[in-house]
Amino acid sequence: MSSISLSDIIRSEGTWSLKFFKLADYFLGTLLCSLVPAQRTLESAPGPVTQILIIRPGGIGDAVFLLPILKILRSQGMAIDILCEKRNAGVFAAQGYPAYLYNEIGQFDFVLKKSYDAVIDTEQWHYLSALVAYFVKARYKIGFSTRPLRSKLFNKRVVYNENGYELENFIGLFNDFLPAINRPPDINHCFDVPLSLSQWVEPQLPQKSISLFLGGSIGLRRFSQAQVRFFIEEALSKDYHVALLGGKDVEDTAVKVKEDWPDGRILNFVGQISLLQSAAIIQRTQRFIGPDSGLMHLACAVGTPVTAIFGPGNLNKWKPQGRQHKVIRHQVACAPCTRFGYTVTTCQKTYICVRDIPLETSI
Secondary structure (H helix, E strand, O other), X not given: OOOOOHHHXXXXXXXXXXXXXXXXXXXXXXXXXXXXXXXXXOOOOOOOOOEEEEEEOOOHHXXXXXXXXXXXXXXXXXXXXXXXXXXXXXXXXXXXXXXXXXXXXXXXXXXXXXXXXXXXXXXXXXXXXXXXXXXXXXXEEEEEOOOHHHHOOOOEEEOOOOOOOHHHHXXXXXXXXXXXXXXXXXXXXXXXXXXXXXXXXXXXXXXXEEEEEOOOOOHHHOOOHHHHHHHHHHHHHOOOEEEEEOOHHHHHHHXXXXXXXXXXXXXXXXXXXXXXXXXXXHHHOOEEEEEOOHXXXXXXXXXXXXXXXXXXXXXXXXXXXXXXXXXXXXXOOOOOOEEOOEEOOOOOXXXXXXXXXXXXXXX
């Protein structure tokens, strides 16, 4: 199991505001974990389990990977609460799961005061979510044993496979509660778009269209200008409409695309719609093209064929499953350089894994 050092945090890609929280986890989390006594090891839950708290910090992709499991738990009559962040709460809320936010004091306090039969921390590496699981009122506490100080906070410690398909890792956390047969093989078709939104998107976008995601959690994952040009020209040459997707951080890119291609078949939704509306647009299109990202996983979840562009991310962990999906990548020795959400490059900022991705047929 690899580890993340203080130097890795400082050198990792991303904003300093995000690094601040990671540094807080590194210093404060280490201190608090050192002070608390270890939980007693349990092989199984000490009694019936009907009320579960699931902790899921992180982004959209991690949240999507939980949805197939949550569907099975709900079908068994389990009551599920989810403690998450604002950036992934919409994924859970859209599927009808109660989602409580870390940064809302009233909601966080409600979760801490409530009693559960089990709490499951689905975070892979950091300390603070495991500490929350430690202090939640629950008889059974489950989490990944990726670090010694982290492992002591749980009754049941689950081995994490750093190079395994992430859904398989998550299933390992829920082994006690999932039937031995019919476990979900992938995340395809696990997200239900509300009918009202499916109807909303119909007059706005022809079915013969693709969705092109311009964003990415870090700049390193985003398309270059040449890659954007290639995908758009390929789509237009085959008479597809193109729905541009992304957040406010790539609004300038979308504006430039519209300036370079004053074509009515290019529709700009960047920075203008919600996550659920994005899901409806993706479901409407015949293919999603985008980098390894949360929205790429959401595309799989709504059942749209995906062309995924992989650079620094771990292909084994996040690759779309199924013959309808296509992966484009440039295989280099230094990739993947992303571990536990930290991208620490060793290429001296040449970014060859992204820069040299082959431009090949994507539709």
